[in-house]
Amino acid sequence: MESKVVWKEGMSFDVHLDGHVFTIDADEAVGGKNQGPKPKGLTLSSLAGCTGMDVISILTKMRIPVQTLEVTARAELTEEHPKRFKKIITRYEVTGPDDISVERIQRAVVLSEERYCGVSATLKPSVEMLSEIVVNGVQVEA
Amino acid sequence: MESKVVWKEGMSFDVHLDGHVFTIDADEAVGGKNQGPKPKGLTLSSLAGCTGMDVISILTKMRIPVQTLEVTARAELTEEHPKRFKKIITRYEVTGPDDISVERIQRAVVLSEERYCGVSATLKPSVEMLSEIVVNGVQVEA
Numbered sequence: 001m002e003s004k005v006v007w008k009e010g011m012s013f014d015v016h017l018d019g020h021v022f023t024i025d026a027d028e029a030v031g032g033k034n035q036g037p038k039p040k041g042l043t044l045s046s047l048a049g050c051t052g053m054d055v056i057s058i059l060t061k062m063r064i065p066v067q068t069l070e071v072t073a074r075a076e077l078t079e080e081h082p083k084r085f086k087k088i089i090t091r092y093e094v095t096g097p098d099d100i101s102v103e104r105i106q107r108a109v110v111l112s113e114e115r116y117c118g119v120s121a122t123l124k125p126s127v128e129m130l131s132e133i134v135v136n137g138v139q140v141e142a
Numbered sequence: 143m144e145s146k147v148v149w150k151e152g153m154s155f156d157v158h159l160d161g162h163v164f165t166i167d168a169d170e171a172v173g174g175k176n177q178g179p180k181p182k183g184l185t186l187s188s189l190a191g192c193t194g195m196d197v198i199s200i201l202t203k204m205r206i207p208v209q210t211l212e213v214t215a216r217a218e219l220t221e222e223h224p225k226r227f228k229k230i231i232t233r234y235e236v237t238g239p240d241d242i243s244v245e246r247i248q249r250a251v252v253l254s255e256e257r258y259c260g261v262s263a264t265l266k267p268s269v270e271m272l273s274e275i276v277v278n279g280v281q282v283e284a
Contacts, residue, residue, distance in 0.1 A: 003183050011199065015187045015190075017184065026195055037159035037164075039187070043264070057153065077143065081257060082256075082259055115224060126267040
């Protein structure tokens with residue numbers, strides 16, 4: 001598995017990954033032009049996307065009628081440089097019919113975090129990882 | 143710092159990061175449509191982009207006349223599930239005039255990896271991290 005970044009100009013780079021290309025950039029404050037997201041947060045996108053795909057895949061297999069799913073990964077960084085990820089809270093927000101199984105959703109999240117998601121498993125030894133689950137607007141135990 | 147992924151359909155999600163949006167997806171083999179990169183490799187994009195921006199920023203400040211810069215992060219995963227990142231080799235390929243300072247390029251890479259890049263610092267405790275530097279097509283000590 002690999003990803004390549006190719007410098008364009010200023011602080012912007014083309015990111016090559018899995019045959020797709022997109023642009024990353026820095027803020028104007030540090031010489032960029034904000035033509036794309038900044039690279040650091042892509043670690044959070046990677047985590048949220050990885051576990052999000054696991055969860056939708058598991059729930060689909062369980063025939064759970066998910067209407068919407070959003071996964072947000074929110075990080076606290078260390079104060080000292082280099083500013084590492086210190087703590088990441090992954091919040092799963094699911095909507096579906098009133099009788100959607102909260103238990104199955106909780107199970108899908110646990111399966112992803114403990115068995116399937118390689119990004120989560122890579123970060124765990126060095127980052128405090130917490131989860132939140134919200135079903136139809138109500139926070140439940142994660 | 144945060145990133146949100148919003149499920150679209152099948153295995154595709156919109157990734158929201160720093161006010162920008164792009165699509166991730168899975169391969170057709172696992173129910174996706176390959177409409178965007180897969181999430182796991184975004185960790186490598188994050189690392190390559192983070193250190194690539196550091197290096198170009200440092201070299202620009204040093205007035206080193208870089209013509210091209212490519213950074214490739216290549217990973218080996220564990221055999222067992224969840225398939226974590228086990229080893230990542232970051233390869234810096236720089237071109238410039240014949241007399242470009244190899245020493246300054248090596249220095250910029252060390253500064254990024256040890257002092258600036260928070261993604262590298264986050265991965266270090268759990269992943270074996272190696273570097274390669276190639277200047278004008280010739281591999282030099284990293």
